[in-house]
Amino acid sequence: MKYIKYFVFAFAIFFATVGLVVYSGLYPMGADVPHSKLSYWALEVLRDKSIERSSQDIVVPDLSSPQLLLSGGADYKDMCSSCHLKPGEKNSDMSIGLYPKPPNLTLSGDLHKGNNSENIDEKDAQRQFWIIKHGIKASGMPAWGPTHDDERIWAIVAFLQKLPEIDGDQYQVLTTRGKQAKAHH
């Protein structure tokens, strides 16, 4: 009985503290003040686990078509490159100003590695598709699903799979929209 009293008391203190922080307005909401390490870790884990769970059943289509690269490249340039950069770019105003910092998708990494078409990481593609379609809350990543169909989003995923491999000249050719975009819709 004594332990229950302590437990209830601790619980009340916890919620009172949380309420105080929330309603006091003391929490720094500016994007130029980083979260504490604990908050950052908690939000990162929350985000990654949620996306992993939500995207696990997505069926990845064949992404090896060059046509997809052309369609996805043009959309990447228009919709993504200002934050996620283009080959050779280290930073942009958006990538510096946003918090959390958007990943540089031109670099190979665990989640954004570029492979040849036989070795495309299915989980990576599932994850990218889900993020592009649904966006991420309070991160600056918009949900493109309401305004772009799945076919178009997969084309961007196909381009992302190749992005770390291509140089500036190739990027320029692949992302020039031209008039072929008319046939897409």
Next chain:
Amino acid sequence: MNRNRIMAIGIMTGVLSVAAVEAHDPSKHSAMEEKPDCSFMKDGQSEMVASDDPVQQAMMMKCDHTSTEHMDDSGHEDMGQHSETEDGHDAKTSDHEEHVTR
């Protein structure tokens, strides 16, 4: 009265549907007059033709469009005409000068 109302609703629905489709057309994302600079590909074009790499194939497709357009277009002026190619893409028929100078 009812007839007018139904007509008005019909017209509004039509207009809004067209507007919704138009709003997300890729053409709204950027200027459509942009051209790929394919000049750096001239040296290695024959190797690219045989390549299985989707990136090289996509680049060939893109640059083929441009060069084919140049050959077909004798006027060298953008008259807003396009030719549907075998891969289903509209090819732009203009801007010979810009391409040659690059």
